[in-house]
Amino acid sequence: MTEIIHYQDPQSRAVRTQTLLNFYEIPHQNVHIDIRKGENKSPDYLKIHPHGRVPAIQFDGQVIIESGAITLFLADLFAERMNTPKEGTPERAVLYEWMFFLHGSLEPQAMLGFNPETKAKGQAEVRRLLKGMSTRFKGPHVLGAEFSLLDVILYTELAWYRMIGLFPDGLEPFESFMKEHEKRIGPALSLRG
Ligand SMILES: N[C@@H](CCC(=O)N[C@@H](CS)C(=O)NCC(=O)O)C(=O)O
Numbered sequence: 001m002t003e004i005i006h007y008q009d010p011q012s013r014a015v016r017t018q019t020l021l022n023f024y025e026i027p028h029q030n031v032h033i034d035i036r037k038g039e040n041k042s043p044d045y046l047k048i049h050p051h052g053r054v055p056a057i058q059f060d061g062q063v064i065i066e067s068g069a070i071t072l073f074l075a076d077l078f079a080e081r082m083n084t085p086k087e088g089t090p091e092r093a094v095l096y097e098w099m100f101f102l103h104g105s106l107e108p109q110a111m112l113g114f115n116p117e118t119k120a121k122g123q124a125e126v127r128r129l130l131k132g133m134s135t136r137f138k139g140p141h142v143l144g145a146e147f148s149l150l151d152v153i154l155y156t157e158l159a160w161y162r163m164i165g166l167f168p169d170g171l172e173p174f175e176s177f178m179k180e181h182e183k184r185i186g187p188a189l190s191l192r193g
Helices: 014-023 043-048 067-077 090-114 119-134 149-163 174-188
Strands: 004-008 028-032 056-059 062-065
Touching: 004 014, 014 067, 014 149, 014 174, 056 067, 062 067, 067 090, 067 149, 090 119, 090 149, 149 174
Parallel strands: 004 028
Antiparallel strands: 004 056, 056 062
């Protein structure tokens, strides 16, 4: 198979794609784009990612940007090992639902947490939105009985929130979900503060 080139910085949203690549042992080449040194705005990298952001991947001559799109692309490419729900099934709808929730609804609220003036609002909004999603969580895994990439995705996101002080402590079922999956997913987690 063509090699995957992963453009990443360990202190970035590339944690999402890196953890998936690690957990599922997907062969890839890592290229560190140091955003603190501004390498993401170099003319060469801007040819890869038009906004100079990470992550991005290159596969079979094509560049794919946006961590959510990369995640779904990998989910299709490695469907068997990731236990990706088949298209047109209710489980596939659950995958889309969580992806759009995490990227479209939750993340903008979490971003408030990076500004000391809006941090409290960010924390409250993250708790409120996750509390709502708790009614849609089947357990013990996101899809119910079966472990899938969705568990890796949710674990990674919540671990990131925990690191930046946005995880809603004590909120079930997420508190138990994190504890239960720590041993299995934790070692693959690529997260640096
Ligand atoms: N929606 C994009 C956001 C990517 C993004 O903003 N990445 C940040 C790091 S977390 C970045 O590269 N920032 C550098 C910059 O914008 O200059 C995704 O999920 O891939």
